[in-house]
Amino acid sequence: MRTYELAIVADPRLSDEEFVTLVDEYKQLITSRGGEVVREESWGKKKLAYPIRKLSEGRYVFLFLQMEPASAALIPEVELRLGQNDRVLRFLTVRTDLDLKRAANRVKPGQPVRTIHSEPEPAPVVEPAEEE
Amino acid sequence: MAMGRRFAPGKGRKPAGKKKTFFKRRKVCRFTAEHIEYVDYKDVKLLQQYILERAKILPRRISGNSARHQRMVATAIKRARHLALLPFTTD
Numbered sequence: 001m002r003t004y005e006l007a008i009v010a011d012p013r014l015s016d017e018e019f020v021t022l023v024d025e026y027k028q029l030i031t032s033r034g035g036e037v038v039r040e041e042s043w044g045k046k047k048l049a050y051p052i053r054k055l056s057e058g059r060y061v062f063l064f065l066q067m068e069p070a071s072a073a074l075i076p077e078v079e080l081r082l083g084q085n086d087r088v089l090r091f092l093t094v095r096t097d098l099d100l101k102r103a104a105n106r107v108k109p110g111q112p113v114r115t116i117h118s119e120p121e122p123a124p125v126v127e128p129a130e131e132e
Numbered sequence: 133m134a135m136g137r138r139f140a141p142g143k144g145r146k147p148a149g150k151k152k153t154f155f156k157r158r159k160v161c162r163f164t165a166e167h168i169e170y171v172d173y174k175d176v177k178l179l180q181q182y183i184l185e186r187a188k189i190l191p192r193r194i195s196g197n198s199a200r201h202q203r204m205v206a207t208a209i210k211r212a213r214h215l216a217l218l219p220f221t222t223d
Contacts, residue, residue, distance in 0.1 A: 007174075007215055048216035058216060062174065090215050094173070103169035115172040 002072060003038075003097040004065040008082065009090040012045050012057040022087060023061055029078060030063075034071030039064040052089045159196025163204070171204040173211035179218060183209065187219040 008026070010019055027037050043060035052058070067074070075093055082091040103113045163171070171178070182190045182205050189209055192202045212218040 009215055046217075049213070049219040050216055052216055060215075092173075092211060092215055094211065099170060106169045107167060111167075113170050114168070115170050116175045116178075 001097065002067055002069055002095060003100070004067070004075065005092075005094045005096055006063040006065060006078070007090075007092040007094075008061050008063070008088055009048075009052075009058040010061070011087045011089060012055060012059055014059065014087060018087075019059055019061075022085075023063075026078060026082070027063065029081065030065060030074060033074035033077065035065050035067040035074055037063050038066050055089065058089050161196055161198040161201055163201035164198050168201070171201070171208045173208040173215070173217070175208070176212060176217050179205065179209050179212055183218065185222065187221050 006026075008023065010022060014022065023040075030037060041062040041064070043062075045057050046060050048056055048058050079091070079093060082088050100113055107113055162168070173179070182195060184190055189206055192199070195202070197205060209218060213220050
C-alpha cells in the first residue's frame, strides 16, 4: 500500500462552494481509479509567501491518499488535470510511505512518528475504558 | 586555569598574549537530539527556523545538523517554497 499527500493551492476568489466542488472533482477522480482519500486537511485562505499570478492569497487543502501500487497510475492523471485547471495555483504530490516507514524504523519501537514538531507534543491518547 | 600554551621566550612565532583563542561551541543536531525522523513540508514554523533573513537555507556548518537531517530539512523547505508557504527570497 502506498500513501501520498496531495497539496492543492487554489484561487482565493473561489467561493466556499466552488472550492468544495473543485476539491470533490479530484477526490472523485482518485476514488474512481482505485485510490482512497484517507484524510483531508483544509487550511482555508492563507497569505502566500510570494505573489502567484498577481494574487497574494491562496486556499490550501491537503489530501492524504492511499492506494495499491497498481493504482498509482492515477497520480500522473490527477497531476495533468491539476495542471490544466486555471483555478489551481499550485499543487504538489509527495509519496510518503517510504519515508514514514524509514522513520518508523529509526524511532524507538512502539513510538509513533511525529511529523509536525513545531506544535507541542500531543497528549497521550487515553483509551476509552468501555468496549463495544 | 591554563590560558593557552606558553612558549619559551624567544621561541614563539607570535608575540605572547596575541595568540588567538578559539572557542569550540559544540553544535548539536537538533533532529538527532529530539529523535525527529521525518520533516514535514507543512511544518512551516519549524522550517522557518532553518532559513536566513534573505530566505536562504541555513547552512549545515551553522545549524550543526547531521547530513541526513539537513537533507530532510532542505527538501522540506524546497517543497514548502513551491507551495508558497515559504519565500524563495525577500525583495
